[in-house]
Amino acid sequence: MEAGLRARSWSEIRSLFALDADATHLNTGTVGAMPHEVLDVVDRVTREWTGGLLDVYPPGLYPEHRAAIGRSYGVDQDEMVITHNATEGMARVIHGLDLREGDEVVTTSHECYSVLSNLNLLRHRHGVVVTVVTLPTGFDVRAEDVVERFAAAITPRTKVLAFAGITLFTGTMLPIRALCELAHRHGLTTVIDGALMAGMLDCDFRALGADFISCSGSKFQCGPLGTGLLYVRNKVHPEHNPLPLPAFWPIISTWYPMQGTPPPRTTTSVESCNIGDFLQSAGSASIARGAALARACELWDEIGRDRIERRVFELAEHARTAVAERFGTAAMYSPGADQRLRSPLIAFHPFRDPADAWNVKKVAEFVSRLESEHRIWTRWTEFDVEGSPHQHYAARLTTHLFNDHAEIDRAVAVMGRLAEQMS
């Protein structure tokens, strides 16, 4: 089955995945499904080292895996780190930046808890000022509306822009390159929560222009739980990001010298200090998970990352149209009119009464009944909406390469009937 995956049909590719045959998985925004082969790698490598003589330390630097994964994202081994998840990567970046009292970070209220809690810790520990903007929501939002919000929040004390590539609550794909260019114009460091980007987007991390991108390995990339990818800019390619490398302390490192200083970081496109090694070496490593994540990435390359991205977005447009037809565009929190902001995560208000958007119990029950009565797996999200006195709650579905049109149609029809019953 492996040979020629690029030529395989989507139904053949679906059979690669360890999916429950009776369930509809529309929740890759939370966790993907592993291919059988990836599961086998976890098992095989675990057996190889358990009770054996394999040294679990040297493979901890994963040079080949990092090089191979890096190639898939247009970067080199020194810029790529295998982490335990997006949260760990973000925490190591946020606390590794050289921020002092009074420095400002601009972020959004639609960030994952993993970002906002770490920034709040930074505020309490070091007196860093965290400026939180509320992102616009709804079908008609445009990329310019998003960039304007960030631009208006920047002051002469701002040092960092921190934002999700794709937000988990409303599934908004932020205009990443435009935000990075805004940061470049103001001399700011860019920290991207890319939890949902890896395995969805066929992208060149360097060309996005960010300093850091922390991704989950277990969502769209379909690696094991407890895996992540972290891109750290380690060379200056002025066409992508003309700023010097930001000062960065690789916290949690067994590679950082015990005496003396590490080599200076480069000011050119030639590496002078392998920051990836400093971050990768952090005690004994989960080598089975690292190997399995590398295999998942390889499978993606074999299927074709361009092909996967097209498939994911084509299914998303199918789902978006079905949701819009059934519930109306006014019920949608996810952008739709501006193609640049669309992602495969679609959040909407399912009930007739708009006031139910504040009723967490009802939205949670909707999602839970989809699962218990219909075996349709989605999730609900909560987020603030400009001008609203309360948080809003939405149902959210996510499409991935293993989904198909028929199950999306069925799921949206079921959602329509259930919402009607509950309205």
Ligand SMILES: Cc1ncc(COP(=O)(O)O)c(C=O)c1O
């Ligand atoms: C945007 C976003 N950031 C961060 C996370 C946390 O990811 P992880 O479990 O890999 O730490 C999630 C999880 O859903 C997410 O959607």
